Amino acid sequence: xxxxxxxxxxxxxxxxxxxxxxxxxxxxxxxxxxxxxxxxxxxxxxxxxxxxxxxxxxxxxxxxxxxxxxxxxxxxxxxxxxxxxxxxxxxxxxxxxxxxxxxxxxxxxxxxxxxxxxxxxxxxxxxxxxxxxxxxxxxxxxxxxxxxxxxxxxxxxxxxxxxxxxxxxxxxxxxxxxxxxxxxxxxxxxxxxxxxxxxxxxxxxxxxxxxxxxxxxxxxxxxxxxxxxxxxxxxxxxxxxxxxxxxxxxxxxxxxxxxxxxxxxxxxxxxxxxxxxxxxxxxxxxxxxxxxxxxxxxxxxxxxxxxxxxxxxxxxxxxxxxxxxxxxxxxxxxxxxxxxxxxxxxxxxxxxxxxxxxxxxxxxxxxxxxxxxxxxxxxxxxxxxxxxxxx
Amino acid sequence: xxxxxxxxxxxxxxxxxxxxxxxxxxxxxxxxxxxxxxxxxxxxxxxxxxxxxxxxxxxxxxxxxxxxxxxxxxxxxxxxxxxxxxxxxxxxxxxxxxxxxxxxxxxxxxxxxxxxxxxxxxxxxxxxxxxxxxxxxxxxxxxxxxxxxxxxxxxxxxxxxxxxxxxxxxxxxxxxxxxxxxxxxxxxxxxxxxxxxxxxxxxxxxxxxxxxxxxxxxxxxxxxxxxxxxxxxxxxxxxxxxxx
Numbered sequence: 045x046x047x048x049x050x051x052x053x054x055x056x057x058x059x060x061x062x063x064x065x066x067x068x069x070x071x072x073x074x075x076x077x078x079x080x081x082x083x084x085x086x087x088x089x090x091x092x093x094x095x096x097x098x099x100x101x102x103x104x105x106x107x108x109x110x111x112x113x114x115x116x117x118x119x120x121x122x123x124x125x126x127x128x129x130x131x132x133x134x135x136x137x138x139x140x141x142x143x144x145x146x147x148x149x150x151x152x153x154x155x156x157x158x159x160x161x162x163x164x165x166x167x168x169x170x171x172x173x174x175x176x177x178x179x180x181x182x183x184x185x186x187x188x189x190x191x192x193x194x195x196x197x198x199x200x201x202x203x204x205x206x207x208x209x210x211x212x213x214x215x216x217x218x219x220x221x222x223x224x225x226x227x228x229x230x231x232x233x234x235x236x237x238x239x240x241x242x243x244x245x246x247x248x249x250x251x252x253x254x255x256x257x258x259x260x261x262x263x264x265x266x267x268x269x270x271x272x273x274x275x276x277x278x279x280x281x282x283x284x285x286x287x288x289x290x291x292x293x294x295x296x297x298x299x300x301x302x303x304x305x306x307x308x309x310x311x312x313x314x315x316x317x318x319x320x321x322x323x324x325x326x327x328x329x330x331x332x333x334x335x336x337x338x339x340x341x342x343x344x345x346x347x348x349x350x351x352x353x354x355x356x357x358x359x360x361x362x363x364x365x366x367x368x369x370x371x372x373x374x375x376x377x378x379x380x381x382x383x384x385x386x387x388x389x390x391x392x393x394x395x396x397x398x399x400x401x402x403x404x405x406x407x408x409x410x411x412x413x414x415x416x417x418x419x420x421x422x423x424x425x426x427x428x429x430x431x432x433x434x435x
Numbered sequence: 436x437x438x439x440x441x442x443x444x445x446x447x448x449x450x451x452x453x454x455x456x457x458x459x460x461x462x463x464x465x466x467x468x469x470x471x472x473x474x475x476x477x478x479x480x481x482x483x484x485x486x487x488x489x490x491x492x493x494x495x496x497x498x499x500x501x502x503x504x505x506x507x508x509x510x511x512x513x514x515x516x517x518x519x520x521x522x523x524x525x526x527x528x529x530x531x532x533x534x535x536x537x538x539x540x541x542x543x544x545x546x547x548x549x550x551x552x553x554x555x556x557x558x559x560x561x562x563x564x565x566x567x568x569x570x571x572x573x574x575x576x577x578x579x580x581x582x583x584x585x586x587x588x589x590x591x592x593x594x595x596x597x598x599x600x601x602x603x604x605x606x607x608x609x610x611x612x613x614x615x616x617x618x619x620x621x622x623x624x625x626x627x628x629x630x631x632x633x634x635x636x637x638x639x640x641x642x643x644x645x646x647x648x649x650x651x652x653x654x655x656x657x658x659x660x661x662x663x664x665x666x667x668x669x670x671x672x673x674x675x676x677x678x679x
Contacts (some may be wrong), residue, residue, distance in 0.1 A: 047546070054543045061531055204527040208584075211491050211521045212591070213544040215513055 047214075051222035059226050065192065072188055073234040079177045080242040083135035086174070087246070090130050090146065097147060101125040116361020123149045132248045136177035136239060136256075153368035156323040156375045160316030177239055181260055183296050185235060186267045190288040192227050193271035196220065198281040220272075228268055236260065307392045313385030314378045326374035330367030342366040345373060442469040444595055444626040445490060449499035452485055452650070459485045460650040462499065467628050469594075472621050474637035475630040476673060477647035483630035484524065486647070487597045490628070491521055503595065517545065520588035524599040527580065530573035534563065534583045537572060541587050549590050557586040562612050577604035585613065589620075596620065598629035602636050614640040634673050638666040646672055 059065055108122045127147040150158050200206040213219040243253050278284045330338055343350045353362050445467040452460040460482045467473040475483050488494045489501055492508045503515040528537040538554050561582040581604050602610045617640050631637050637644050644664055646654035654672050658664045
């Protein structure tokens with residue numbers, strides 16, 4: 045044990061004298077800190093936005109309730125805030141919250157026409173994506189590991205020190221093992237320290253922190269062992285680095301992109317625009333159709349309202365909402381197909397998403413998002429709302 | 436050889452080494468006794484460095500055997516390596532460290548602790564100028580790097596020294612000093628196997644010389660009691676064999 049401590053101490057001191065490693069570790073620490081800082085800032089802004097919207101929503105609704113006393117007008121002029129609040133861990137994995145809407149202000153009609161709106165505030169930023177902690181771990185950390193370990197042996201061989209080092213060292217582990225452990229731990233520290241600070245600020249549970257630490261540890265170990273194993277096999281540092289980077293490109297880009305293409309090719313999904321168009325056409329047609337036709341279609345799916353659909357005037361809110369709902373019903377099949385396709389894509393992406401695939405994970409997250417977001421605004425949810433009951 | 440004991444320290448028996456189907460060493464047989472300075476002499480590609488690396492366990496013999504202190508390397512490589520101080524041909528230590536830092540780092544690898552005073556003594560023994568001790572080695576000449584590596588080998592206090600072209604890069608005065616140092620080590624019981632292509636240098640210092648050509652031992656010369664190996668005789672044999 046004392047021998048291990050002695051070897052680790054020696055290699056730690058040795059590493060502190062290697063400027064290029066220190067610069068690399070410092071850059072890693074800065075980039076990781078930036079990702080955590082920007083994540084916390086973004087999450088904080090989202091929380092503030094939600095709080096602001098909740099206040100505004102309450103005010104709007106109070107105003108509408110004060111202004112209109114009939115249920116139809118009240119429903120028409122009232123908006124309902126729908127949002128997905130960031131979790132405690134969102135600072136580390138912002139995902140597609142900058143691309144897909146996480147807040148919606150909806151009216152209780154033409155729902156299918158409102159779901160597929162996007163509130164991306166900066167299209168260019170959304171395209172580039174966020175440099176969040178997950179991106180750094182999944183995409184950048186393998187590169188940093190490759191940079192740290194590719195020349196572990198080759199540098200010593202090319203400098204003519206390898207044989208002297210090996211013949212002098214009391215064991216292979218005392219030299220290469222200790223050197224690798226020190227570099228690995230230093231990198232792990234630079235990657236995880238900002239995360240631990242962020243997790244403390246965001247009140248993430250200890251269990252979750254331990255789980256994430258373990259996942260990152262295993263992931264980094266895999267890349268480290270691969271890099272060391274390959275570095276032992278080859279002689280020259282450029283050859284080792286280029287082949288390892290090739291493997292990284294394969295896992296980080298080629299497999300995810302091909303996987304994404306294959307999944308999109310095999311699972312056919314209607315476009316959100318098609319659903320909106322179908323719904324809008326059905327609603328527009330509703331104005332021209334005889335009221336009986338609309339009401340019949342509505343009662344088929346909502347028999348509980350059959351006694352509430354008698355009216356004398358040419359204009360009635362009941363009829364208006366009914367043909368809006370029938371519009372949604374017309375698009376329901378497409379909408380369901382969209383959800384089923386998203387779910388299918390999510391399931392198909394099961395095994396490749398275990399890989400370091402930031403691009404493929406977008407697909408998964410979007411499916412998850414649609415699934416989660418959908419529950420806020422599907423008609424079945426609204427059916428339980430108090431406004432619906434007042435109709 | 437000044438030591439009268441005949442304990443075999445390094446032993447190669449019908450040592451054959453093939454790398455990528457190419458024969459590097461062919462049935463090489465020789466031994467080094469305790470307190471002896473043995474020089475393996477040969478031209479480029481004769482297999483000199485490969486022989487050293489085989490004793491260090493970097494090359495695995497295709498056939499035959501090598502023994503260090505009567506033991507096979509297969510059994511206790513780490514232990515036997517700790518008994519051998521190796522001086523590579525181009526002793527490039529870490530350029531971003533000073534000579535002293537390099538020495539402490541390498542000694543730490545071998546789990547050897549030496550005080551600064553002991554390191555200073557070693558530097559003085561190899562005639563490394565004091566002003567250079569704390570300087571980064573990137574400013575060193577080849578000779579100074581060689582001296583630092585020799586100091587490291589001395590500080591390891593190993594019973595066996597494997598020296599690969601040890602005087603390469605040294606000036607004539609430093610070579611004389613080095614030869615005296617090697618003789619001193621042998622007199623204190625250390626065994627030295629050095630490989631070189633310097634006929635004159637080998638004759639100056641060695642107790643025995645093995646002439647190596649294309650991986651085969653083609654001649655062996657011993658120094659007479661209290662005398663040196665005849666340079667002329669070795670040079671003639673070396674030149675004949677090289678031109679053959």
